[in-house]
Amino acid sequence: MFAWDEGLDDVQLAVATHGDDPLVVVAGAGTGKTRALTARVASLLDRGVSPDRVLLLTFTRRAADEMLTRAARLVGLRGEVRPNGGTFHAVAHRHVAAHAQVLGLPKGFGVLDPAGACDLMDLLRHEHQLTGNQARFPRTPTLVELYSRCINTAKPLRQLVPTDYPWCEPHTETIAGLFRDFTERKRRSSLADFDDLLLYWRALLEHEELGPHLADRFRYVLVDEYQDVNPLQVDIVRRLAPDGRGLTVVGDEAQAIYGFRGSAPRHLRELVDGCPDASTLCLERNFRSRQRILDLANVVRPTEEGAARIRLTSDRGDGPRPTLLRCYDAPSEARAVVDAVLEANVAGVPLRHQAVLVRAGHHSDLIEVELTVRKVPYRKYGGLRFFEAAHVKDFVAAARLLDNPSDEVAWYRVLRLHRSIGPTRARGLIETVQPDMADALVRWPELVAAAPPATRTALSASFGALNEARGLGAPGRRAEAVLAAVRPLLEGRYDDAPARLRDLDRLVGAATTVDDLPAWLAELTLDPPASSGDLAGPPHLDEDYVVVSTIHSAKGLEWPVVHLPHLVDGAVPSDMALSSPEGLEEERRLFYVAVTRARDELHLYAPLRLPHHRHARDDRHSFAPLSRFLDDEVQQTLDVQEEARPRSAVAAAGTARVVVELDALWS
DNA sequence: GGTAACTGGGTTTTT
DNA sequence: CCCAGTTACC
Numbered sequence: 308m309f310a311w312d313e314g315l316d317d318v319q320l321a322v323a324t325h326g327d328d329p330l331v332v333v334a335g336a337g338t339g340k341t342r343a344l345t346a347r348v349a350s351l352l353d354r355g356v357s358p359d360r361v362l363l364l365t366f367t368r369r370a371a372d373e374m375l376t377r378a379a380r381l382v383g384l385r386g387e388v389r390p391n392g393g394t395f396h397a398v399a400h401r402h403v404a405a406h407a408q409v410l411g412l413p414k415g416f417g418v419l420d421p422a423g424a425c426d427l428m429d430l431l432r433h434e435h436q437l438t439g440n441q442a443r444f445p446r447t448p449t450l451v452e453l454y455s456r457c458i459n460t461a462k463p464l465r466q467l468v469p470t471d472y473p474w475c476e477p478h479t480e481t482i483a484g485l486f487r488d489f490t491e492r493k494r495r496s497s498l499a500d501f502d503d504l505l506l507y508w509r510a511l512l513e514h515e516e517l518g519p520h521l522a523d524r525f526r527y528v529l530v531d532e533y534q535d536v537n538p539l540q541v542d543i544v545r546r547l548a549p550d551g552r553g554l555t556v557v558g559d560e561a562q563a564i565y566g567f568r569g570s571a572p573r574h575l576r577e578l579v580d581g582c583p584d585a586s587t588l589c590l591e592r593n594f595r596s597r598q599r600i601l602d603l604a605n606v607v608r609p610t611e612e613g614a615a616r617i618r619l620t621s622d623r624g625d626g627p628r629p630t631l632l633r634c635y636d637a638p639s640e641a642r643a644v645v646d647a648v649l650e651a652n653v654a655g656v657p658l659r660h661q662a663v664l665v666r667a668g669h670h671s672d673l674i675e676v677e678l679t680v681r682k683v684p685y686r687k688y689g690g691l692r693f694f695e696a697a698h699v700k701d702f703v704a705a706a707r708l709l710d711n712p713s714d715e716v717a718w719y720r721v722l723r724l725h726r727s728i729g730p731t732r733a734r735g736l737i738e739t740v741q742p743d744m745a746d747a748l749v750r751w752p753e754l755v756a757a758a759p760p761a762t763r764t765a766l767s768a769s770f771g772a773l774n775e776a777r778g779l780g781a782p783g784r785r786a787e788a789v790l791a792a793v794r795p796l797l798e799g800r801y802d803d804a805p806a807r808l809r810d811l812d813r814l815v816g817a818a819t820t821v822d823d824l825p826a827w828l829a830e831l832t833l834d835p836p837a838s839s840g841d842l843a844g845p846p847h848l849d850e851d852y853v854v855v856s857t858i859h860s861a862k863g864l865e866w867p868v869v870h871l872p873h874l875v876d877g878a879v880p881s882d883m884a885l886s887s888p889e890g891l892e893e894e895r896r897l898f899y900v901a902v903t904r905a906r907d908e909l910h911l912y913a914p915l916r917l918p919h920h921r922h923a924r925d926d927r928h929s930f931a932p933l934s935r936f937l938d939d940e941v942q943q944t945l946d947v948q949e950e951a952r953p954r955s956a957v958a959a960a961g962t963a964r965v966v967v968e969l970d971a972l973w974s
Numbered sequence: 975g976g977t978a979a980c981t982g983g984g985t986t987t988t989t
Numbered sequence: 990c991c992c993a994g995t996t997a998c999c
Contacts, residue, residue, distance in 0.1 A: 420989095474985080501988090501989060666987080726976095759975090833989070857986090883987090884986085
């Protein structure tokens with residue numbers, strides 16, 4: 308037999324060998340839930356369950372790949388037969404693509420990432436003439452965010468705006484009209500944004516005949532990080548496992564940190580309450596952090612009625628107490644963080660074993676400056692990704708047109724790549740092939756005829772080539788032809804075109820191994836791979852680098868040494884979250900997630916003074932209130948130090964503003 | 975009407 | 990830093 312149970316402790320083993328009744332695993336941070344879930348999948352396969360009857364749902368692609376690959380290896384499965392799995396969105400896309408016709412979508416429908424959704428919203432905004440002197444109408448990304456929040460929280464616009472976007476309230480009716488059109492236009496363009504994938508999947512599962520059939524395909528459904536599901540995903544899981552048989556969910560209410568996209572700690576509780584025959588197993592033995600870190604974590608861990616009363620105990624000994632350094636001001640804090648990173652590095656901790664975690668992206672601004680000035684390589688998580696690079700989007704837009712000529716967002720993007728065609732002309736040209744765009748690519752000469760004479764040669768070349776590419780069979784050949792069509796456009800547009808085209812050559816090379824081009828493009832849109840090119844990376848690309856990340860992006864990850872700067876009220880907890888008690892509770896959970904990322908050392912920092920405004924023109928500072936989460940009880944678990952003033956004037960000059968006084972010359 | 979360069983303003987977290 | 994609007998010039 309296979310050794311999938313090797314090294315599991317009793318509870319993990321119980322998870323792995325549990326029968327078919329619904330199972331809820333409450334897993335504190337770092338307690339080996341991935342290991343338990345992997346073992347459970349392996350154990351199912353070992354019992355003879357067919358891999359295609361198992362479905363594993365996660366929130367990140369990394370988590371899904373890791374578990375499925377390990378499980379398959381543990382039971383010696385060959386490469387081709389793997390259990391089903393992936394992120395909710397990726398699995399949703401697979402099902403929606405397979406049953407597109409039922410949903411009234413063409414096979415080659417496109418997937419809109421948030422930036423694409425912004426492009427479409429922008430188009431509509433112009434059509435609605437909501438541009439120009441309009442008094443403080445929300446910006447396009449805000450609108451897209453708001454739309455998504457309505458879907459994810461299942462709350463009507465009129466309810467959400469007053470509480471979550473009060474400054475948009477005067478425009479509620481206008482926004483409602485815009486949103487109606489946005490939905491309709493996605494339909495007409497055969498496009499689905501990320502949220503639509505979940506809506507469509509749920510619709511399939513609710514379909515009278517098809518739904519039960521789809522649910523029956525999976526005998527075992529396993530869901531990771533269940534505390535992060537939104538109401539849509541709750542429905543999907545319920546439909547996949549209507550009676551709870553074969554359902555396993557793993558989660559921890561104390562780590563629910565995605566309220567803004569509809570997750571809530573109560574979802575886990577409601578699942579337990581709704582399944583009277585469910586068993587609950589608790590993982591409390593922590594394999595990650597040293598006990599002194601867990602002493603802090605156990606005090607920080609929220610104790611509301613719902614959150615399971617877990618006390619994490621370490622398997623790895625005491626270790627040093629976490630430190631709290633109260634710094635003179637924010638620049639001084641930045642220096643202190645980098646000092647500590649380098650100190651640890653000298654003591655033998657590689658940079659890649661250290662992370663700086665912040666509440667909001669901009670909280671690391673000064674630290675990044677300091678890292679750059681002192682030539683410490685770092686990489687910012689959630690920073691520029693391959694697919695956020697403009698040239699890749701250009702290519703993908705062109706490729707999408709082949710299978711879905713109704714894709715207005717793709718047309719808009721490709722048209723604007725041409726010299727002398729900006730937003731206005733692009734919109735106008737799209738109108739010439741509307742309303743029926745099904746054969747718009749074949750009718751490209753009409754579009755060219757409507758364009759200004761100076762642009763016609765270039766337009767003919769691009770769209771003629773794209774139309775030709777449509778006829779090619781193999782995805783690899785089509786991708787090649789698309790690249791050939793846009794190559795001259797990119798060369799004319801970007802100063803660094805050669806590097807960008809190298810990126811795209813690699814991408815096109817990868818397309819030769821796929822059998823469905825639109826599906827491949829969609830997958831890449833859902834899970835943008837990090838660029839290996841020299842475009843997207845930060846200035847230093849050495850192998851060893853410090854990770855700078857938001858706490859959200861750090862979920863599920865760990866580092867031997869973790870630095871948590873900016874622990875002041877307003878940042879942690881975020882002042883944006885303070886208007887409601889639930890908001891504050893979520894901020895505490897976020898802090899809990901942050902401290903439990905550390906294996907050996909944890910360093911907390913709080914500046915004593917902050918500028919009055921983020922972009923202050925003057926140098927006025929106010930005293931910063933220490934994070935309310937660092938109360939007396941918490942401080943008992945810490946080594947607290949106070950830094951009275953910047954330690955060295957020379958170091959201070961590193962980031963200080965230098966002002967040369969010239970007034971004397973004119974007086 | 976397009977484009978580039980500049981100005982003023984601004985609520986956070988992501989698949 | 991990023992977006993949207995404005996201005997000057999083609």
